[in-house]
Amino acid sequence: MNQGSADKTRVDRTARKTVGDFTHPDPRITCRNVSVHYGDKCAVRNVDLDIGRNEVIALIGPSGCGKSSFLRCLNRMNDTIEGCRVSGEFRMDGNDLYDPDMDVVLLRAQVGIVFQKPNPFPKSIFDNVAYGPRIHGLAQTRAGVEEIVETSLKRAGLWEEVKDYLNDPGTSLSGGQQQRLCVARAIAVNPEVVLMDEPCSALDPIATARIEELIDELSELYSIVIVTHSMQQAARVSERTAYFHLGDLIEVGATDEVFTKPQHKLTEDYITGRFG
Amino acid sequence: MNNRGGADMPVDTTQIIKRTLARRYRREARFRRMGLFAVVLGLAFLSLLLFSIVSKGYTAFWQTFVLMDVHLDAGVIDPEGTLDQEVMFAADYGGMIKASLRDTFPEVTQRREKRDLYRLVSSGAGFYLREEVLQNPDAIGKTIQIWVPADDDVDMLMKGHFDRDKPEEDRRIKDQQIAWVDRLVDQNRIELRFNTTFFTAGDSREPELAGIWAAVCGSFFTLVITLLLAFTMGVATAVYLEEFTPKNRWTDLIEVNINNLAAVPSIVYGLLGLAVFINFFGLPRSVPLVGGLVLALMTLPTIIIASRAALKSVPPSIRDAALGVGASKTEMVFHHVLPQAMPGMLTGTIIGMAQALGESAPLLMIGMVAFIADAPGGFTDPSTVLPVQIYLWADSPERAFVERTSAAIMILLAFLFSMNGLAVLLRKRFERRW
Known part of the structure; x- marks a missing residue:
């Protein structure tokens, strides 16, 4: 206890400028000067960050630091939250995400999301995965839909477990299976970026390991932004890591550097477990 | 087990808790007895009511x-x-x-x-x-x-x-x-x-020739109109207000007004029906069409309130999931939220319909109290409805109408039970799909 408070006095709380290089040589999404407010409360303040092509970037930080809020900006899921205001500039391949002409439906088909709590539709496993392709008209025939469902479930590592129970309700699966089902549902529409909001927080280590393997495989095709509370997980799966603290982006860098040689005091305190 | 607090906490917490336990259990037992008493009392009154109706009415x-x-x-x-x-x-x-x-x-x-x-x-x-x-x-x-x-x-x-x-x-x-x-x-x-006449004939001045069929038909036609209008409009209103409108002063005002409408005495709807549908639009009196319109207005707030509650209870994670794969708002509502909310909406609708089935006051105002001997063949034939028929018979001096009144109440209850049964079946069907 005493040691912690002594450390905190050493932290320079005014230094909230982002340490490290927030740009990426081959960016998929560029975010500049991003702020998110819920009513009067500021959740994210003036964040600049690039999401690279085919990279896995981990967003870490203590609870309430704004990393989920930032993540949800990337496919405008924040639009649905009452009283939420987003400012700043988001560009994906040069297109402004928050342009009034931007089609949100199209955006969300391109930028898929996996939520913290597994939330399969209360429908069959098959329909869960087939829903996205069906509404977007990705397959014209039943056979086409079946093929998408099969490949998506295979890529999510769930096919072998559920191939004989495709008509069972998705909610009857275990937590880890449900989360992989949600991943399969997200990748079934063939997104270009996948956002993951603490996808393993409700899972046991085995299920977590499967999801992490999956992230590795998916990173060959997609850009992945993952929010996580587990620093080991961030270290295992990501190429770059961004550390958020109370709404500020404190430090960005290659994952091994952030974890081995954190430059900012706050980052160091967090990853060494002094607070968070 | 004891004295975790050391010297400044001399009393054993276990002892303290144990002392309070007896009192807490007593309170729980008392509450249970009260609940049981309430249930028994309710059942007693219900069986008394049913017994009195059946014992008086079965001879009819x-x-x-x-x-x-x-x-x-x-x-x-x-x-x-x-x-x-x-x-x-x-x-x-x-x-x-x-x-x-x-x-x-x-x-x-x-x-x-x-x-x-x-x-x-x-x-x-x-x-x-x-x-x-x-x-x-x-x-x-x-x-x-x-x-x-x-x-x-x-x-x-x-x-x-x-x-x-x-x-x-x-x-x-x-x-x-x-x-x-x-x-x-x-x-x-x-x-x-x-007594087949009782089930096949319309009203009559002679009890032995009077039957319930015309009133059953009238109630049926009236409720068809009510159900079609109130359910579709109620659900549409609820979905629109709950899912599509922004929350602001106007929607608050609308919400308050809907809640107030649910508490308006039913006879007022009858007056409105008389003034608007009959006098202004010139629709005929005593017909199921107007009765259904009036009852639909009366039931609408109930259905809207129940439907909104059902929509609110759909977990937001389902909405996020649908939007997350790129469903539009309308797709989200119609593919996921509405099916999930449907059982709750049906419950609300059935409550509203049961209310409408038993309602007589507003129908008196639009002339459905007239003596009508023939069963209506459609929505625009003059007719009466079950509760009004019961009221008319209860008002008749002949001794033989006493048992027929009770018998008509039994028919009304049977009508109600079958409607409820249908709704339960429908609800089960919707629930089983998930």
Whole structure:
């Protein structure tokens, strides 16, 4: 206890400028000067960050630091939250995400999301995965839909477990299976970026390991932004890591550097477990 | 186990908790007993109500019939032998019934006595005879045996509702008539038979000819209109308000108004129906169409409130999931939220429909209280509804309408139960799909 408070006095709380290089040589999404407010409360303040092509970037930080809020900006899921205001500039391949002409439906088909709590539709496993392709008209025939469902479930590592129970309700699966089902549902529409909001927080280590393997495989095709509370997980799966603290982006860098040689005091305190 | 607090906490916490436990359990037991008492009391009142209705009403499902030998006089029914339906329809069948009665009791000669004799059978007995003749024209010229309904006073006598020991002037049936009935009983010419008339006929001034069918039809047509309008509009309103409108002062105002409308006395809706639908739009009175419109207005707030509650209870994670794979807002609502909310919406709808089924006050205002003997054939035929029919019968002086009132209440309850059963089935179906 005493040691912690002594450390905190050493932290320079005014230094909230982002340490490290927030740009990426081959960016998929560029975010500049991003702020998110819920009513009067500021959740994210003036964040600049690039999401690279085919990279896995981990967003870490203590609870309430704004990393989920930032993540949800990337496919405008924040639009649905009452009283939420987003400012700043988001560009994906040069297109402004928050342009009034931007089609949100199209955006969300391109930028898929996996939520913290597994939330399969209360429908069959098959329909869960087939829903996205069906509404977007990705397959014209039943056979086409079946093929998408099969490949998506295979890529999510769930096919072998559920191939004989495709008509069972998705909610009857275990937590880890449900989360992989949600991943399969997200990748079934063939997104270009996948956002993951603490996808393993409700899972046991085995299920977590499967999801992490999956992230590795998916990173060959997609850009992945993952929010996580587990620093080991961030270290295992990501190429770059961004550390958020109370709404500020404190430090960005290659994952091994952030974890081995954190430059900012706050980052160091967090990853060494002094607070968070 | 003890003294974790050391010197400054000398009392064992376990002891403290144990001391409070007895009191806490007592409180729980008391609450349980109160709950049980409330349930038992409720059930007692319910069974009392059902018992009183059934015990009063079950006799209405039987009706006293008299067996008569009727000579079908060809000269009266079909004088020209053409078998023309119209001629046969217009013949004096009542006269033949009377002639038959005179033959059965040849000692009756005086005018007044004859009149009392004729009162043994229903004034509608002729219609039964006509029906028989029109179906079997071959019988014309012969003497046939036919069961015709007895008069309601005879019916009451047979069912034991009249006290024979009372002085003659205090009862509706005379000593002489009782003697005749007893003679018919001795001859096995009188018996209680199942009362099909009650289920197939419309209202009548004569209890033995009155039936519930017209009111059932009226209620059915009215409720069809109510259901179609109130359910579609209610669900659409709820979905729009809950899912699509921004939350602001106007939607708050609308919400407050809807909640207030749910509490408006139903007769006010009747006045509105009278002023708007009948006087302004010129729709006919006493018809299921207007009744259904009025009841739809009355039920709408109930359905909207229940539907909004059902929509609110759909977990936001489902909405996020749908939006997350790129569903538009409308797709999200219709593919995921609405099916999830449907069981709750159906529950609300059924409550509203049950309310509408039992409602009579607003229908009185739009003229559905009129005496209507024929079953309506559509939405624009004059008709009455079950609760109004019950009210009308309860208001009638004849003793025989007492049991028919209770019987009609049973029919109303059966109608209600079957509606509820249907809703439960539907709800199960919707729930099983997930």
